[in-house]
Structure formats: structure tokens, C-alpha cells
Amino acid sequence: MHKILTKTLFAAKNVIYLPSCHSTNTVAAELLRNTSVSEGTLVITSEQTAGKGQRGNRWESAPGQNLTFSLILKPSFLNASEQFYLNMAISLGLYQGLHNLGFSENIRIKWPNDIYIGQRKVAGILIENTLKSIFMRTAIAGIGFNVNQENFSIDRATSLKHVSGRNYDLESVLETLLLSIEAFYLQLKQGSFDELHQQYEQCLLGKEERLQYMANEASFYARVQRVDKQGKLYLEDDAGKLRQYSFKEVALLWP
Numbered sequence: 001m002h003k004i005l006t007k008t009l010f011a012a013k014n015v016i017y018l019p020s021c022h023s024t025n026t027v028a029a030e031l032l033r034n035t036s037v038s039e040g041t042l043v044i045t046s047e048q049t050a051g052k053g054q055r056g057n058r059w060e061s062a063p064g065q066n067l068t069f070s071l072i073l074k075p076s077f078l079n080a081s082e083q084f085y086l087n088m089a090i091s092l093g094l095y096q097g098l099h100n101l102g103f104s105e106n107i108r109i110k111w112p113n114d115i116y117i118g119q120r121k122v123a124g125i126l127i128e129n130t131l132k133s134i135f136m137r138t139a140i141a142g143i144g145f146n147v148n149q150e151n152f153s154i155d156r157a158t159s160l161k162h163v164s165g166r167n168y169d170l171e172s173v174l175e176t177l178l179l180s181i182e183a184f185y186l187q188l189k190q191g192s193f194d195e196l197h198q199q200y201e202q203c204l205l206g207k208e209e210r211l212q213y214m215a216n217e218a219s220f221y222a223r224v225q226r227v228d229k230q231g232k233l234y235l236e237d238d239a240g241k242l243r244q245y246s247f248k249e250v251a252l253l254w255p
Helices: 026-032 084-101 162-166 169-189 193-202
Strands: 016-022 042-048 067-073 109-110 114-117 118-131 135-145 210-217 218-227 233-237 242-245 251-253
Touching: 026 042, 026 067, 026 118, 026 135, 084 109, 084 114, 084 118, 084 135, 084 193, 109 242, 135 169, 169 193, 193 210, 193 218, 193 242, 210 233, 218 242
Parallel strands: 016 042
Antiparallel strands: 042 067, 067 135, 109 114, 114 118, 118 135, 210 218, 210 251, 218 233, 233 242
């Protein structure tokens, strides 16, 4: 299962498939510590027993129905202050991948890197970086992408099948996603920071919409104004005040 891809330039030219594992990010980190592993190596599993999500959450995924994988990257061309650009590139890769799969309506990136269709989450990203001096050394992009699962214990979760009503071939979806991720990563490698930044902001959930947020135990309504290159979110509230937040400092409240 999960063959080496032929259409990509470097992504998934080396594939490590595990029928079941604790976490693909953990396996990828072990490979980086103990072996000379090539950039683009893909660690993928049919059953992730303790998948890691943002904010320390666990990623829910039914065995054999979704995609749970980690892509090993070596973005040494980025310095430490530029590492959020990698987050932008991976997020845009999944965003565009959904479009390439035929989904074009109500797709948004929920800051910093969850992918939503409407008000439901279809994919999550956890990027773990290592640094060497002031530059990035390695990055592990862990991705959970809901494909054929229909029932979730989390109300805000969805899948391709849940939206469209049909089953998908996991190999084909994986190839589509990796081709798109690779394209944006190469765009980043070429130094197209401003273009990627602009695209990312245009795709953000709440960019053109007044939504409710919670910060410091108080709720307020605001619109997304921008995200800076360090990944800080700027919201403009109803009073016209510009509020700045780092990751984990603010949460979106759904109706």
C-alpha cells in the first residue's frame, strides 16, 4: 500500500508505510535522529493510535478511512524568523489540493493551519521544526486529512465523503495533495514570500466575515485583518480596535 509517487519531483520518492503506529510525526523524528533520511520522505499509516494535533489535542481518525502521514522536509533556506512561511505553504498546499479534488466552495484556512469546508474541519496540520544556528534544519509536516470517514465524535469534523456523498481512492487523494504541497514548497524555496503571504491571508476564515472570538476569558466580535510573518493574528473588533494574538491566545467561537 502507498506506492512511490511518479509525478512528484521529490515528495514521496521514499515511502515508509506502517499498518499501525503511535504517531507518524514521532516515527519521522526518530528517522531524522537515527538515519540519513532524504527530503521528501513520507511516513504514512493506516491507523494512528495517538496522532498529535494542535494545542496538544489528539487527532481522531478511523483506521483505513483517512490519510494520516508526515512529510520530512529540509528547509535550510529559511531562517528561524521565517519559519511561519512554511506553515503558509503547507496550508496553501492542502487548500489548493481540495480545489484540485473538485471542492471549490466554502474552503478556508482557519488560522493558523486547519483546513475547513464551511464550518467543519477536514484537515489538520502539525509542523515540528528543528533549527541549526539561526536557520531551519528540518521540518516534519504531520497531516491528518479526513477522506472516507462518515461519523465523528467531534461535531466540527467532516470528510470528503461526508461533503460529497461518495468514496475516494486514498492513493489518488494522497498524490493530489502531495503534488500541491510540493508546488507551494518549491514556490517558497524560490523566495516568493510576499506572494505566498498574500495568498494565505486571502484564504483565511474570517477575512471577510464578522465572527465571535474568545480571549482572556472575554468574548468579542471581530474580522481578520492580517497575519504577520511571525504568524501573529490581527483582528479588528467592532470598536475598530486592532487586537494582536499569538497562537493559543485566542479561540474562534462558533454559533
